[in-house]
Amino acid sequence: xxxERYNARAAETRWQNIWDQRExxxxxxxxxxxxxxxxxxxxxxSGRIHMGHxxxxxxxxxxxxxxxxxxxxxxxxxxxDAFGMPAENAAMERKVHPKEWTYENINAMKKQLQSMGLSxxxxxxxxxxxxxxxxxxxxxxxxFLEAGLVERKQSKVNWDPVDQTVLANEQVIxxxxxxxxxxxxxxxxxxxxxKISDYSEDLLNALDKLDRWPExxxxxxxxxxxxxxxxxxRFALDTKTSPNGEDELEIFTTRPxxxxxxxxxxxxxxxxxxxxxxxxxxxxxxxxxxxxxxxxSQALLETAEKxxxxxxxxxxxxxxxxxxLPVYVANFILMDYGTGAIFGCPAHDQRDLDFVNAYGLGNTxxxxxxxxxxxxxxxxxxxxxxxxRMINSRFLDGMTIEQAKEEVAKRLENTKKGNRPVAQREVxxxxxxxxISRQRYWxxxxxxxxxxxxxxxxxxxxxxxxxxxxxxxxxxxxxxLDHHPTWKNVACxxxxxxxxxxxxxxxTFVDSSWYFARFADPWxxxxxxxxxxxxDWLPVDQYIGGIEHAILHLLYSRFFTRxxxxxxxxxxxxxxxxxxxxxMVVHETYQKKDGSWVTPAEIRIExxxxxxxxxxxxxxxxxxxxxxxxMSKSKRNTVDPDEIMTTYGADVARWFMLSDSPPExxxxxxxxxxxxxxxxxxxxxxxxGEAIEVAKSAPAERPASFGEPALLxxxxxxxxxxxxxxxxxxxxxxxxxxxxxxxxxxxxxxxxDKTAKGPDFAWAMREAAEILVQLxxxxxxxxxxxxxxxxxxxxxxxxxxxxxxxxxxLVEQTITLPVQINGKKRADVTVARDAKxxxxxxxxxxxDAVQRALEGKRxxxxxxxxxxxxxxxx
RNA sequence: GCGGGCGUGGCGGAAUUGGUAGACGCGCGGGAUUUAGGUUCCCGUGACGAAAGUCGUGGGGGUUCGAGUCCCUCCGCCCGCACCA
Numbered sequence: 001x002x003x004e005r006y007n008a009r010a011a012e013t014r015w016q017n018i019w020d021q022r023e024x025x026x027x028x029x030x031x032x033x034x035x036x037x038x039x040x041x042x043x044x045x046s047g048r049i050h051m052g053h054x055x056x057x058x059x060x061x062x063x064x065x066x067x068x069x070x071x072x073x074x075x076x077x078x079x080x081d082a083f084g085m086p087a088e089n090a091a092m093e094r095k096v097h098p099k100e101w102t103y104e105n106i107n108a109m110k111k112q113l114q115s116m117g118l119s120x121x122x123x124x125x126x127x128x129x130x131x132x133x134x135x136x137x138x139x140x141x142x143x144f145l146e147a148g149l150v151e152r153k154q155s156k157v158n159w160d161p162v163d164q165t166v167l168a169n170e171q172v173i174x175x176x177x178x179x180x181x182x183x184x185x186x187x188x189x190x191x192x193x194x195k196i197s198d199y200s201e202d203l204l205n206a207l208d209k210l211d212r213w214p215e216x217x218x219x220x221x222x223x224x225x226x227x228x229x230x231x232x233x234r235f236a237l238d239t240k241t242s243p244n245g246e247d248e249l250e251i252f253t254t255r256p257x258x259x260x261x262x263x264x265x266x267x268x269x270x271x272x273x274x275x276x277x278x279x280x281x282x283x284x285x286x287x288x289x290x291x292x293x294x295x296x297s298q299a300l301l302e303t304a305e306k307x308x309x310x311x312x313x314x315x316x317x318x319x320x321x322x323x324x325l326p327v328y329v330a331n332f333i334l335m336d337y338g339t340g341a342i343f344g345c346p347a348h349d350q351r352d353l354d355f356v357n358a359y360g361l362g363n364t365x366x367x368x369x370x371x372x373x374x375x376x377x378x379x380x381x382x383x384x385x386x387x388x389r390m391i392n393s394r395f396l397d398g399m400t401i402e403q404a405k406e407e408v409a410k411r412l413e414n415t416k417k418g419n420r421p422v423a424q425r426e427v428x429x430x431x432x433x434x435x436i437s438r439q440r441y442w443x444x445x446x447x448x449x450x451x452x453x454x455x456x457x458x459x460x461x462x463x464x465x466x467x468x469x470x471x472x473x474x475x476x477x478x479x480x481l482d483h484h485p486t487w488k489n490v491a492c493x494x495x496x497x498x499x500x501x502x503x504x505x506x507x508t509f510v511d512s513s514w515y516f517a518r519f520a521d522p523w524x525x526x527x528x529x530x531x532x533x534x535x536d537w538l539p540v541d542q543y544i545g546g547i548e549h550a551i552l553h554l555l556y557s558r559f560f561t562r563x564x565x566x567x568x569x570x571x572x573x574x575x576x577x578x579x580x581x582x583x584m585v586v587h588e589t590y591q592k593k594d595g596s597w598v599t600p601a602e603i604r605i606e607x608x609x610x611x612x613x614x615x616x617x618x619x620x621x622x623x624x625x626x627x628x629x630x631m632s633k634s635k636r637n638t639v640d641p642d643e644i645m646t647t648y649g650a651d652v653a654r655w656f657m658l659s660d661s662p663p664e665x666x667x668x669x670x671x672x673x674x675x676x677x678x679x680x681x682x683x684x685x686x687x688x689g690e691a692i693e694v695a696k697s698a699p700a701e702r703p704a705s706f707g708e709p710a711l712l713x714x715x716x717x718x719x720x721x722x723x724x725x726x727x728x729x730x731x732x733x734x735x736x737x738x739x740x741x742x743x744x745x746x747x748x749x750x751x752x753d754k755t756a757k758g759p760d761f762a763w764a765m766r767e768a769a770e771i772l773v774q775l776x777x778x779x780x781x782x783x784x785x786x787x788x789x790x791x792x793x794x795x796x797x798x799x800x801x802x803x804x805x806x807x808x809x810l811v812e813q814t815i816t817l818p819v820q821i822n823g824k825k826r827a828d829v830t831v832a833r834d835a836k837x838x839x840x841x842x843x844x845x846x847x848d849a850v851q852r853a854l855e856g857k858r859x860x861x862x863x864x865x866x867x868x869x870x871x872x873x874x
Numbered sequence: 875g876c877g878g879g880c881g882u883g884g885c886g887g888a889a890u891u892g893g894u895a896g897a898c899g900c901g902c903g904g905g906a907u908u909u910a911g912g913u914u915c916c917c918g919u920g921a922c923g924a925a926a927g928u929c930g931u932g933g934g935g936g937u938u939c940g941a942g943u944c945c946c947u948c949c950g951c952c953c954g955c956a957c958c959a
Binding site for chain 1: 875876877878879885886887888890893894897898899900901912914915916938939940941953954955956957958959
């Protein structure tokens with residue numbers, strides 16, 4: 001038995017170097033074995049990895065190492081989502097060039113990832129800020145443009161007047177820019193859009209086929225795409241009342257059945273009819289201006305009252321020429337959904353009800369709930385949106401909602417105005433086109449040239465990449481590309497006259513929408529992808545990352561893959577076959593009396609449970625132990641992966657990240673938990689050492705038969721093998737860890753049992769030790785190599801095939817069945833595995849406990865579930 | 875408001891999908907080794923009870939020989955979306 005401790009630090013770098021030298025994680029595109037593509041969401045190079053990365057990449061690595069052992073050709077690459085704002089912020093704050101800052105961060109983080117011992121094919125590393133990458137992105141942009149999947153149009157954006165840039169909705173906080181704090185304005189800008197809405201229906205329908213995605217993510221996407229079926233209805237306008245003699249107003253409704261409950265019409269403040277009316281009415285113009293000022297902040301939107309302004313225009317009810325409805329401009333109508341206009345039926349829509357209650361327009365219920373008397377059915381503050389029968393609706397009375405919808409649609413479709421029907425069926429989606437223009441430097445340039453004569457001209461493919469200039473300054477707000485003295489000046493590719501480059505760059509979500517495809521052949525210089533290679537590797541079999549990307553990144557990638565298919569860059573629709581969303585790493589928070597936060601490293605904790613007390617190491621002052629929250633810089637409750645790996649080793653960090661909590665849930669990082677993991681690595685180290693001592697006397701040949709102690713060891717080993725394999729397949733890493741503990745405990749018990757054992761036991765012990773090492777290898781690869789070498793193998797455990805279960809070892813010859821009396825367990829009975837039910841029943845009835853319970857009476861019933869349980873009903 | 879998820883010992887969590895509830899880890903208690911231990915090893919640890927036993931998976935009800943698991947209902951947490959007509 002060895003007395004020394006396992007020296008993780010030395011061993012880990014040693015094995016990492018060996019893996020590296022022997023290139024065992026290099027993946028070949030001509031490998032004939034079945035493929036498996038496992039991918040973790042690539043990191044933004046912020047400077048240092050955090051515990052969330054450790055968790056994410058450990059899970060991916062377990063899958064990669066396991067699948068490799070299972071005989072798959074595994075693609076497990078890593079790259080950098082390297083464009084984005086933080087690099088520009090660093091440039092402004094610290095006068096360092098975004099490129100330099102980014103590449104320094106990449107180098108630092110790469111070192112950290114390498115010290116984790118991840119089985120990555122680093123030869124395929126890509127960075128999205130590399131012209132060798134974004135060149136192809138520009139090519140695809142042009143191909144999409146040609147295929148009609150890109151569009152340039154005006155759109156409302158959040159504009160920060162101080163930073164002079166467009167902000168994403170997420171970057172607007174309480175109506176102010178998140179950096180500048182300036183009041184954000186709504187501006188109309190001409191921007192580039194990817195026409196993701198062309199795929200709304202398909203993106204929605206295909207969700208059903210993604211059966212290896214979490215239900216939650218599919219639902220989130222479904223809601224985001226937001227399909228609704230309804231009717232487009234053209235209301236005639238009383239031309240005497242409309243500003244320029246406009247004679248119709250088109251609205252979208254999903255409730256045509258409630259048409260007879262209509263009380264008003266409402267249009268969006270930026271509806272053309274509103275603009276026309278405002279031109280003749282200054283008060284209305286002022287109201288519209290007020291609405292637009294409100295438009296930016298989420299918080300304001302939530303609390304905003306329903307406000308409207310009567311334009312004086314009258315609309316005519318489609319079923320009654322004498323019925324006139326007032327047309328309001330209302331602040332709650334969105335221009336970019338439906339037609340930007342509605343008819344309001346207050347009795348059955350809460351918003352409309354709030355509106356009429358504010359403006360005294362009244363309401364008429366037209367759907368009566370079941371078992372309610374229509375005469376006494378009154379709506380006051382709460383709209384009724386449930387089921388029922390039509391009332392107060394002339395020819396619809398008595399119909400169900402569905403029948404009424406159908407009847408209204410049919411009648412209006414048959415009524416022509418001009419040569420078009422008054423109404424037509426329409427499907428609407430919430431999903432908007434994806435605006436990708438960003439007024440920023442550190443992104444992929446949009447390969448377009450603006451020429452006064454020729455208009456918008458694509459950059460010819462031979463001129464790609466349009467490369468970012470290095471000599472830029474960040475000393476004034478706005479886009480450095482705009483300020484650059486020469487970069488944007490270029491000759492028009494068509495007419496040769498002086499023209500101007502597009503200075504907007506692409507949203508960084510574009511970069512991450514196809515990187516998984518580029519990993520298939522990152523060396524290709526002539527095209528984004530090689531069709532054969534990319535179609536061989538895709539889809540990603542197992543994608544792993546945070547739930548925060550449930551919508552944007554994952555939806556954009558699904559769109560992009562379809563667009564790549566449409567332009568011949570790939571041959572499939574769905575990029576990710578299996579998706580797993582892992583939980584966060586959380587940690588206790590610590591706070592001084594003055595409310596300031598302190599880091600876990602700055603304090604000392606004593607006591608247990610309720611009596612735990614924390615004090616500041618530096619001063620001894622008491623520290624309040626606060627809530628367990630997501631690790632964040634602001635709460636200072638982070639733990640540095642480097643420190644953990646230096647103190648305990650990467651294997652310990654990896655093991656702890658997988659233990660305890662199910663991977664989809666949050667895991668709490670605790671010092672005690674890490675120490676538990678660390679203890680276990682040492683226990684394994686000593687356990688394998690002892691097993692090797694015993695195994696020394698093992699015969700070379702497999703013994704013909706095994707005695708009881710040897711058989712027990714073999715059953716434990718093969719049982720663990722079956723359970724651990726199953727748990728990895730299901731990504732239940734915490735269960736997997738538990739089974740390995742259990743197996744190790746069993747081996748330990750068997751080794752400390754000092755009764756005399758023969759060579760068959762030594763042989764079984766060698767087998768068990770090997771299986772144990774292989775089982776924990778995906779989680780703790782360095783320790784596994786160390787132990788594998790000690791088992792006097794000259795091979796690497798990382799290259800070993802997964803051990804095979806001997807199924808007969810899992811089948812017991814005699815089994816112990818629990819015996820229940822009236823559903824409560826009262827005894828056990830041991831019978832032969834293939835015992836007949838009558839024999840089992842007889843054996844059970846003979847048991848003392850059963851006899852006692854029956855008190856001499858005969859049982860009402862005896863239920864024997866073979867291999868499972870026996871229940872006696874007394 | 876709409877949609878979804880969850881509720882099991884002191885804590886994180888297992889439970890072959892209706893069949894021995896509490897695997898495994900942490901913590902705690904006891905013992906051994908140790909000059910010493912925030913070391914290592916062994917034993918114990920759902921509650922009540924001296925024991926036999928009784929109770930026990932958020933509360934209540936139901937289906938079943940049998941329910942953590944299925945159904946109804948109530949309560950409590952968490953997450954996502956939110957003026958989408």
